[in-house]
Amino acid sequence: MSEKTKIQLEYMINSSPRILYPFLVEPNELAQWFADDVNYHDGIYEFIWDNESHRAKIAAVKENKSVKFKWLDDEPNYFELEINQDELTNDVSLSIVDFVKDEDLEERKKIWNNSISYLQSVIGA
Numbered sequence: 001m002s003e004k005t006k007i008q009l010e011y012m013i014n015s016s017p018r019i020l021y022p023f024l025v026e027p028n029e030l031a032q033w034f035a036d037d038v039n040y041h042d043g044i045y046e047f048i049w050d051n052e053s054h055r056a057k058i059a060a061v062k063e064n065k066s067v068k069f070k071w072l073d074d075e076p077n078y079f080e081l082e083i084n085q086d087e088l089t090n091d092v093s094l095s096i097v098d099f100v101k102d103e104d105l106e107e108r109k110k111i112w113n114n115s116i117s118y119l120q121s122v123i124g125a
Contacts (some may be wrong), residue, residue: 002100017083033119
């Protein structure tokens with residue numbers, strides 16, 4: 001396995017944490033914006049992109065706050081989605097931690113940008 005670089009991205013989301021959170025953990029909701037399809041069985045999420053399957057399990061979760069998925073086929077890498085809400089303005093943002101090969105960095109950022117655009121359209125943000 002080649003070394004990957006940790007990236008952190010943040011997106012403003014015009015939604016409440018309570019509405020946004022299911023889109024981060026529920027297979028049907030994840031399939032609407034994150035992957036072509038998402039299956040869940042015995043604690044394992046199967047994310048499918050372009051007929052290619054990648055399996056992960058939840059390593060940490062805080063209801064209405066965050067979820068961390070650990071890849072089973074790309075250990076020790078993971079991706080994490082965290083909902084942040086500003087105490088003064090109530091603005092909601094989604095922070096993403098991901099790992100990517102240096103040569104794929106720009107492409108991965110574009111993928112996240114597109115995915116978050118889909119998410120915003122799905123939740124009406």
